Amino acid sequence: MAPPILSLALPSNTGRVLSIQSHTVQGYVGNKSAVFPLQLLGYDVDPINSVQFSNHTGYPTFKGQVLNGQQLWDLIEGLEGNDLLFYTHLLTGYIGSESFLNTVLQVVNKLRSTNPGLTYVCDPVMGDEGKLYVPQELVSVYREKVVPVASVLTPNQFEAELLTGFRIQSEGHGREACRLLHAAGPSKVIITSINIDGILLLIGSHQKEKGEPPRQFRIVIPKIPAYFTGTGDLMTALLLGWSNKYPDNLEIAAELAVSSLQAVLHRTLSDYKSAGHDSESTSLEIRLIQSQDDIRTPQVKLKAEIYS
16 A cells, blocks of 8 residues: 655645746756745645756757646646645746646646635746747737636736736836736736836735725835846745735735845845856846745845835
């Protein structure tokens, strides 16, 4: 007789996460950026790698494999066949094809048939600063099928505009975009980066009951003169981790997540400068392992401001 699966028999106080994201052998993006922080915060995490590449695609070359929808479903059936499909959370990030995204929707339904209380945290990775990273047809799938089943949504400004069809040119527009996204499905929406008149903001919104006005807040984020890879994946993982620990205080969760991320980025920048690298010439790989204390016990230096 097989021994019990202890993450099921003796579940943690936090949860069990299925994370479907990309994977790189070297560097920290996708699951490599999300799994370790969640583990540090006390979660059991089972990763499914939607792609397996040698390194992220910003390097001159990369090699690897891409998982298709049927291969994803094979893994889910393998888990189901051994009664291993009980998860408290599903986390998804970059998805490159419509067929794979449609299979993810099947996974959501399957996981919720096992645990109706499943929290689905979706980072709708489609693009940034006006540029699409994914095929155009994925936008309508996210808008019409994914957003309605998500519990927590973490778009950037451009992605929030794509999902709502609403141009964000002010803080008020950002808050309205959150309300439009609540109406479509998720109770928690965090627009992770909005650039308004040269100021970088996070705007968060928590609608505790359908039809009620959401509690909304902002965090002003200092700009760092460098470009980092894997930051969005890390941010969404941190938001999952902390918002589950503070289910009724999304602003506290966001403060902790932002503070951790800022500490990671400052350490990364400092280390690259120590190595004599021009931090503005290329994208930087985040120093995740070296920042584990900042992930586990962040010092909150950036505070949320509640909108009245």
